[in-house]
Amino acid sequence: MxxxxxxxxxxxxxxxxxxxxxxxxxxxxxxxxxxxxxxxVYCFGGLTFFITVIQILSGMFLTMYYVPDIINAYASVDYLQHKVAFGVIVRGMHHWGASLVIVMMFLHTLRVFFTGSYKAPREMNWVVGVLIFFVMLGLGFTGYLLPWDNKAYFATQVGIKIAASAPYIGDYIKTFLQGGEIVGAQTLTRFFALHVFFFPGILLALLAGHFFMIRKQGISGPL
Structure with a gap:
């Protein structure tokens, strides 16, 4: 067939x-x-992509049950964890994968740096790779708040305060992320939108450019 x-x-x-x-x-x-x-050492890039695919697929499953408001967010995660078949497994994959993908990407970045793969003619791909790294960090930061438990709430407060300490643009970043005077309903909504729509869209576009340049220029030679 x-x-x-x-x-x-x-x-x-x-x-x-x-x-x-x-x-x-x-x-x-x-x-x-x-x-x-x-x-x-050349497998770190492929492993990063493999874990990213798992993150996307497991995240799609999680969004079928997650409710992005401060009244129901924690309850929806708890329901997914304890009532949905295989829910605890899928959420565990997404939770631990969020940390593992950063580790793999860090190792991949080290490999590219120490083998000189960032040099001509691959400078543009290095820049794209660094941007992917920052997008992944953004995905990790925004996803941390979504369970809406005490650890997520206070950790996000700390993260926003650190961002607010940036010179000149700190207050603008705080306002953009927090959406109000406190970490509350508007913050959760913004983090959900960034985590599910904006950052994944940027990530897919950057990955497309990353793979296109790899295919065009080939894999870099040994050190």
Missing amino acids: FKSMYNWIDERLDITPMWRDVADHEVPEHVNPAHHFSAF
């Missing part, structure tokens, strides 16, 4: 050359762990 469906689509869109161009792309020898043990 799948083969006939694929053939039906391929007759109309000619998709075989597109995925063949990706699937048949030769991987350089220095990133093949079968030939070089040090090639494992």
Whole structure:
């Protein structure tokens, strides 16, 4: 059935050359762990992307039950955790994945830096990668408040105060994030919108550019 469906689509869109161009792309020898043990350091980027996909899929599942208001936010998370089938597993994957993706991205950034992969002609991709890093940090910060428990509430207060201490623009950042005089309903709504809509949209656009440049320029050589 799948083969006939694929053939039906391929007759109309000619998709075989597109995925063949990706699937048949030769991987350089220095990133093949079968030939070089040090090639494992080149896996951090792929692992980061894999965890990011898990974060997106698990996050889509969580939004089916989460209620972004201060009255029902904690109760909806508690319901997901204890009443929904596999809810505790999916939320655990999303919770721990949020930390693990930062670790993997940090290791990937170190690999790029110490192997000199940020140099010409890959300077633009380095900049895009750094922007992806900041977007990931933003996703982690905004997602931390969403359970609306005591730890999330006071940790977010601390984070906003740190942002407010930035010279010249600190007050504007505080107003933008907090949405009012205190961390409250407007803050939760803004963090939810940033976490679910704005940051993921920016992330997908940056990832598209990141992979396009990798495909165009190839994987960097060894140190």
